[in-house]
Amino acid sequence: MVLLLGIHFPDSKPVIKALRSFYGIGPQIAAKIMAKHYITPLARMGSLENKQVLDLTADLTGMTIENEARRQLRRNIERLRDIKCYRGMRHALGYPVRGQQTQTQIKTAKKLNKVDRRG
Amino acid sequence: MATQACWRCLARPAQTTNGLSASMQRLTILRPTVHTFSTSTSRSTRVSKMRKERLEEKKKRAGKPPAPGERKAMRKMIVLSNTNALAVPSLQEMTAENISDPSYRSVVLSLPDKIVSRVRAAECFKTYQKWRLFRRPSIVLRSADVRLAQMMDDAKISKRVVRQVLVGGRGSGKSLYLLQAVASAMLKDWIVITFPEGQDLVNASTDYGPMPVIRPIMYQQKAYTAALLQRIVTTNPQLAELEMSMEHQLPAGVPAGLTLSKLAILGVNDTALAQPIFQALMKELTAPGRAPLLITLDGFNHINSLTAYRSSSFKLIHAHDFYLPSWFTSYLSGKNPLPNGGAVLAAMTHSNGPNNKTLEDRLSQLEKQQSLLNGNPLNPKDNPILPYLLATGQEHLANQVPDLDPYIRYDPRVLEVFSRTNTPSISSPEVSLSDSSSPSEPSTTLSLKNEGEKGEEEEEAAQSSTNSNPPTQQAAASWASLTPADSTIQVKRIQGLTKFEAKSLMEYWALSGILRAEVSERFVGEQWSVAGGGLPGELERTCLGMRF
Structure with missing residues (x-):
């Protein structure tokens, strides 16, 4: 070991x-x-x-890995939401961020796009 | 009157009181009844149980999986004997004398038992060769082999070095030539160092790291070096009788006055010591008064380009930045001397070799130059500007080997290997011959002209006269003044067997009971042609490959 x-x-x-x-x-x-x-x-x-x-x-x-990397990701999404930009809003709503259709097939977005994303 | 029976299920006519057909009734019977409670296992559980049982059964049928390393051992296994094959009574053993005797050309000779295990340790037998079919490993002595043995005799006396790069198509017997060289060297009590597969040095399969102190940076491969030391010890039992003759700056813990085999074993046991011990061992082996050295490498194309290893800045490392490949090329190129004489042989590979334009172009250029030196005119297709030269009245330039392609970015480090090779500018074959030939008497030991295959013999004799001297004191003395020629790398083209050699080999196969055909002229001719002009690898495939 x-x-x-x-x-x-x-x-x-x-x-x-x-x-x-x-x-x-x-x-x-x-x-x-x-x-x-x-x-x-x-x-x-x-x-x-x-x-x-x-x-x-x-x-x-010395590298940004594990929890620090996850925190960094969450901070980035929070910043987007705080400045109320489109990407931030979409994250907050759990919708696709990059212009995809939303009528069907947004399971992944619903699962992942959230402000307190796990990483 | 139509029958009342149902045609589909041949059921008796139903006691249909309610007017339903028989099949419809069956459906009603089979309709599942829903219970609120059941004691039987659910369907999914049953299925998973069945799956488990099936898997276990499959495992039982498959048996125990092979232990780690077992499959690789099977893959690499070399079998050198087949007790079912017939012993060939007329088979002679190879000796130090008969391998350099021209009268033994085209004779099949078996390797003596005392060197078989050493050749195996040198990893000269390959898995794709058909040793496993015969009672004992035997090879047909080709004229190239005889010539090499003679050159090795010469090299020992005149303390010079035979340097050859072997080229030739796939299955033409380049590795067999190396095997023959190793066997000859063992019979002549030379020290043998082999690199059985150039690929192993560069494909990032062994550990690596920078060597301390040396700048520009040079990389070492500790595990490979340790394995190499082990191979040297097993291949050369005579090292156990040689003692260290000089002081070396070795890490602490290495006592003085060891035998060379004990010194090497220290490096085998501790990989951290392998590199300095290898360097010390090489100093010892090249000290004055030691035996000549044979160094061979199979798969030369691999060690002349970028490797799969990466530097700390994530760039691919060139093979010549590694100690062992650069060590080999330094002896091949003549940069490092072998004061006791010896031979350095490198075989190209066409089975798994990477494309290496620099090497290919330079070797073909050298080959043409050397062919011209031997008095053979240039093939018109080798000179693309020949029509232009003829049209403009410059016939005298027609026999010049063209330069390397100016529009290709060649690898300067590979060209450097051949920079010491004596390549005078050739205006006509006669002039160049007089330029390069040594002032010594013509070769006496290499007169092979007496028998058979005259055209080839002439070429051979001419080649040997430019590349070897007679084993006389005068030759040894004159050699010292001809240092540039000593570092000439000869490009040796290995071609198929002659029909005579092929016949001799097939007769041996037939006598062993492996080839079940009458070895007639016609049969030999057919097989020889099918095997691409007697390529030994292909001959084995055509004659021994298909066994039902």
Whole structure:
């Protein structure tokens, strides 16, 4: 087991999957972080050296990920609503934001577009 | 009178008192009655239970899944013996003498038992070759193999280096040529270092990291280096008798006065030490008085372009920025000397190799130049401006190899590998021959002209005269003054077997009981043609591939 940012990952877990399990890290950022620390794309957590794990943790600590990233998203939507722009209003109403039709097929918008969006 | 029976269900005529047809009545009977309470399991539960049972049954039928690494081991497994195949009594073993003896050309020789496991450790046997069909691994000795063995003999005496890049179509036997070279080197007690697959160095499958101190930045591959050290130890048992002869700046904990195999094992056991130990080992192996060195690499196209590895700034790293590929190319190009003599062989691959325009163009240019040096006229289709030259009365330029394409952005780092190769500007074959030939006497050991295939022999002899010297003291002395030619990389085209070689090989297959056909001239000719002019890989497919 390897401890990364307070989470235990099994040795067999690919590093790229472990990194992408954090909210706010996608394929591109994960690849860049790995290249920065000379980790091959197929490396698994168990193959990392201690120094690499510490460096990764240090890097992740300084990034806007997990709750901080979710908060940032909510702040952005709140700002839109507060200035009462169209996008803010649509978010508040739970409607599609980017000009889509609303007669049918707006399930996703109803689910996601809200001011206190979970992320 | 029409029957009262229902035609559809052959039911008896209903006791229809209420006037409904039989089928309609059935429907009324089958109509589900709704109960407010039931003790039976719900339908969804039943279905999921059935699904579970079916899955379990399937698992039972499939058996235990393979353990981690088992499937890969099966995939990479090399089987070198088949007890069902007949032993061939007339089969001779390969020895240090007969591989360089021209009278053994086109003879099938088996690898001696003492080197089979070493060749296997060097990973020269490939999974796609048909070793598993025969009682013992054997190969047909081609004229190119004999010539290489002779050149290796020369190289040992005159302390020079044979440098070759092997080109040729898919299945033409480039990897077999490397195998033959490795076997020869083992029989001659050389030290052998092999890179069985160039792709493994560059496809980001092993770890990497920058080497400390070195600027501009150079990358190391610790795990691969450790595996390489292990391969060197297993391939060369003679390292156990050689002791360290100089001081090295190694990390703490490495005692002095070790044997070379023990030194290498330290690097195998601790990957952090692998890189410095490999460097120390190479210093030891190239120290004066050691045995000659054979270095081979299969899949040369892979190590001459960008790799799949990325730098810390997320840019793809060039293969030559990695220590091991650049180490290999430095020996191939002649940048690093091999003072005890040796051979550096690189085989191109056409099975999985990437397109590499720089390498292809430069190699074909070198090949043409070397062909001209050997007195062979240029093929008119190799010179696109030939009609123009002839029309404008510049025939004397017709035999010049054209420059590289000015409209292609070539990779300067790849061109650098060939920059030491002696390529004089060629105005006519005669002039260039006198430019490049050494002042020593003509080759004596390489006179293969006496028998068979005259055209090919002439070319071979001419090639060897430009690329090797006779094993005399005079040659050794004159060699020292010819340093540029020493770093000449020979582009060696491997072509299909001759019909004679193919026949000899097929006879061996037939004697082993694997090929069930009469090996007649006609049969050999047919198979030879079907196999694209005797390409060994294709011959194996046509003669041994289809087995019912």
